Amino acid sequence: MAEFDNRGLPISTGSLQAAASYRTGVDLLLSAWPGAEDALRQAIDHDPQFALAHAALARLRAINAQPADARASIAAALEIVARNGSPREISHVSTLSLAVTGQSVKALESALAHLEQWPRDVLILSLPLGAFGLFAFSGMTGHDQARVDLCERVADRYDTDDWWFLTYRGWSHAENGSVAKGRDLAQRGLERRRANANAAHAVAHAMLEQGAAGEAETLLEGWLPEYDRAGMLHGHLAWHAALSALERDDPQHALAIYAKHVRPSVSLGLPINVVSDTVSLLWRLQANGYAVPSGMWEEVESYAGSRYPNPGLAFVEMHMGLLAAATGRHVAATDRIDANARRVADGALPAGSVVPAIGLAALAFANADHAECVRILEPVAGDVARVGGSGAQREVIEDMLLLALMRSGQSAKARDLLDRRLHRRPSQRDTRWRRQVEV
Missing domain, CATH: 1.25.40 (Serine Threonine Protein Phosphatase 5, Tetratricopeptide repeat)
Incomplete structure (x- = not known):
C-alpha cells in the first residue's frame, strides 16, 4: 500500500511508522516548532532507506546553520533516491541539494521548475x-x-x-x-x-x-508563553514585541524584553536572527538617544564575530556594518566594506553595491557626519530591498536615512519621507518625528 505526505503526494517508504513520523516532522519544520528533528530521525530509524526523510532533515539542519550535518544528510538522500526514487522524489531531493549546498541561483531555478509539475510539494514551495x-x-x-x-x-x-x-x-x-x-x-x-x-x-x-503595534504586543504576550524557548523564532518574535514597545516610546520595556528573550546569552534562535535582532534593536535605541546598558554591545560583538567572521550574505553584512560602526570598530568596518566592494566587483554579491554603501553610511552616521550619511545612502535607498529580510528588518536603514536628514538640517526631505511612511502606515514614532521636523 502506498504512503502519502500531508498534501497527498506519494512517498517511497514501506513503513507506516516512517511515513507518519515524516508527516509529523515536515509539519513541525514548516511551523518552526520544536521536535522536527526528533520526528525526522524517527522516520529514518523506521526506514533507513527513506530518501525524503533524509532530505527533510538536511533542510532542517541547513536552516539551523549546521552545514556539515546538512551536507551529510542530503548526500544520503541523493544516494538513496538515485536507486529507487520516483521522478518527483528525484527532483525534490535534487532541488533541496542545491539549496543545502549553497547553490542558490540554481536552487531557485530548480524549485520553480519543480513546482510547475508538483505545485503541492510544500517543502519545495517553502524554499x-x-x-x-x-x-x-x-x-x-x-x-x-x-x-x-x-x-x-x-x-x-x-x-x-x-x-x-x-x-x-x-x-x-x-x-x-x-x-x-x-x-x-x-x-x-x-x-x-x-x-x-x-x-x-x-x-x-x-x-x-x-x-497596530499595541495589537501585536497583545498577540505576542498571549501567544509566546505557549512557544518553547528552543523554538527557532522565539527570540525573533520577542524582538517584534520589543519594537512595539519602542513604537510607543517605552525603551525600558523594550530592554526588558531584550534581556529576557533576545540577547545572545539567552536566545536559542538561528544565528542570523540573533545577530540581526540584537544589532538592529540596540542600534535603534542608541540612534534615538537612549542609553544602551553596559556590556550589551560587547556581548553582541563577541557573538556576531564568532558566527560570521568573514563576509557572507548581504543581509548579515548589513547588520555587521551597523554593529562595527555603532561599537567604534571603524578599522574593522572599513576592512569589511572593502571586502564587500571587491565581492561586488567580482559578481559574487547578488545584492550589489548597496551593501558596501550601507556600511559607509553607517560609519558616517556613527561619526555624526549626517550630511555624508545622506549623500551615500540616499542614491541607493531604493535598492535596500536587495539585501533580503523583511520590511520590518530593513526599516532600520530607512530610519538611519531619516535621522540623518533630520540631523543635517534637511527638513523638507525628512518631512517628505515621513509623510510617505505615514501614508503607508500609521506610526506613533513617525508622528513624533513629524512634529519634530515642524519645529
Missing part, C-alpha cells in the same frame, strides 16, 4: 518564500511581488483551509503592501494551527504594518 527564502536572498528588488505571484499561481492547488499555505500566502501579501488581506489570511492560518510560529510571526508583521 522561495519567507524573509530568508531564495527570492529574498536572490538580490532582486522585487522579491516581495515575486512571492505573491508564486503563491497566487499555485493557490487553486491548495485547500482553502491549508494552515501552511494560508500562513505564507498571508505573509507574502502583507509584505507586498496588501496588509489587510495578508493579515486575514495569516490569522486564518493561525486559527487552524495555533502551534505555528510562522503564523504568529506573519500576523504580528501584518499588525505592525497596519500601525
